Amino acid sequence: MKVFAVSDLHLPGNQDKPMDVFGGNWTGHFEKIREDWKAKVRAEDIVLIAGDVSWAMVLSDALMDLAKMRDLPGKKIFIRGNHDFWWSGITALRASAPDETFYFLQNDGVRLENLVVCGSRGWTCPGGLDFKAEDEKIYLREGERFRLALQSADKLRQEGDRLIAMIHYPPFNVKKEDSLFTDLFEKYGVDTVVYGHLHQNAGAYPFEFMKNGIQYLLTSCDLLGFRLIEL
Secondary structure (H helix, E strand, C coil): CCEEEEECCCECCCCCCCHHHHCHHHCCHHHHHHHHHHHHCCCCCEEEECCCCECCCCHHHHHHHHHCCCCCCCEEEECCCCCCCCCCCHHHHHHCCCCCCEEECCCEEEEECCEEEEEECCCCCCCCCCCCCCHHHHHHHHHHHHHHHHHHHHHHCCCCCEEEEEECCCCCCCCCCCCHHHHHHHHCCCCEEEECCCCCCCCCCCCEEEECCEEEEECECCCCCCCCEEC
C-alpha cells in the first residue's frame, strides 16, 4: 500500500470559477491531476486531499465534483479547507459519499491497515503577516479541534502504525516557529503532516521540511505541477 497526497483541487462546484485566471498553468488542471493519478495509484493505495476540494456552496453541487473522482483508483481521504463552504454537516456528507473509497475526516481519524490518518482544518498561526487579533480565538478553537482529532487517532493506533496528520493551513508561520498544532503533533507522535492552502504566494514555505523529527509536506496541486506526491 502506497500513500499519496495532493490538495487545493479547487473544482468548479457548479460555479463560474475558471482557475486559469490564476495563471495559464491552471488550464485543464484537473485533467493533469487525473492523468498523473491514474498512472501512479492502485486500488489498494491511499490518496490524501488536504482541503479546498470544490468552490461549491452547497453539498449537492460539491457532489458533482466528487463524482468526477469516483473512477480514480485508491481510497480518498479528505479534510475541509477554508473554501469548502459546502462542507457543513459531517453526517450528511458521509452519507452522501459517492462510494466506499471516500473518507471524510472532521476532528477525527481513520485506520487503514497499518496507517492511521487524522485531520482538521487548522488556522493561520501567530507570527504570520496575515495573523490579526481576531484570529486568536479561531486559532485556539482550531487547536482544540485538532486535539480531538489526535485523541481519536491515538485510540485507533496500534504498535507499528504510521500516523499522518492532515491540516489545510500551514501549521506554523513563515519562520516555522512552534504553534499549538506543532506542539500537538509532537505530543501525539505524528510521523508526517500534509498541508496545503498556499499557492503562488508560498514564499519561504518549503515543499518538504523536518521539524523536531516530523516530516511536513506542502501539497497544493499547482506547486506540485498538478501531480500527486508520494509520502
